[in-house]
Amino acid sequence: MIQNLQTESARVGLQMNLQKTKLMTNSTKPTIKIGNEKLEYVDTYIYLGKQVSFHQNNNIKEIIRRINISWKKYWAHKEIMKGDLPLSTKKKIMNSCILPCLTYGSQTWTYTKQAKEKIRKCQAAMERSILGLRRRDKVRHTKIRERTKQIDFLSQSMKSKWKWAGHLARVEDARWTEIWNRATEPKGPAAGRLHGERGTLYDELFLPEAAPQEVDLVEPRRFDKK
Known part of the structure; x- marks a missing residue:
């Protein structure tokens, strides 16, 4: 397939960037070349701004990576966030610049207890920072x-996952997103589960957080032709 891509690209004057073309697998690693160039196998790769990996802990690593990126964006606006500007101005920066950095790709996150706690702590630390407070001041987060009346980062990211889940529920054809959604994770001790225990389906991640009637109310969207 990759050879065909190289050939067809060359026909229209395009060339693959072999420095950015990497291979990833959870199985054997046969040698694959483009011309005389041997392609490299990697364990993780950043694709379209999201970390991709077969590792079991990739989800929490991706969330930590997004948190670190969000903090870099926060300090890039240090003059605003730590300055004597109105709180309303700081909130606008939080909502328009920092929140999108944190929640990018959150539609596919698994919201474990650890993941939720990291997102909450990230926002709490940022809110203390813009108010000039420290943890030793012992001001309750409530x-x-x-005072900040800030959008809750965790609720916003989980809402984006619900929207994506609704989109998947309305899919009626055999596009790859629907096929991948139905796939289970590997079984057995290598996947961190008991032998014979089935992996969690994407659909099942919502069941503890939703009433049955909420799950059943997803209907195809209809658009009237003008």
């Missing part, structure tokens, strides 16, 4: 949120 009081801080009353």
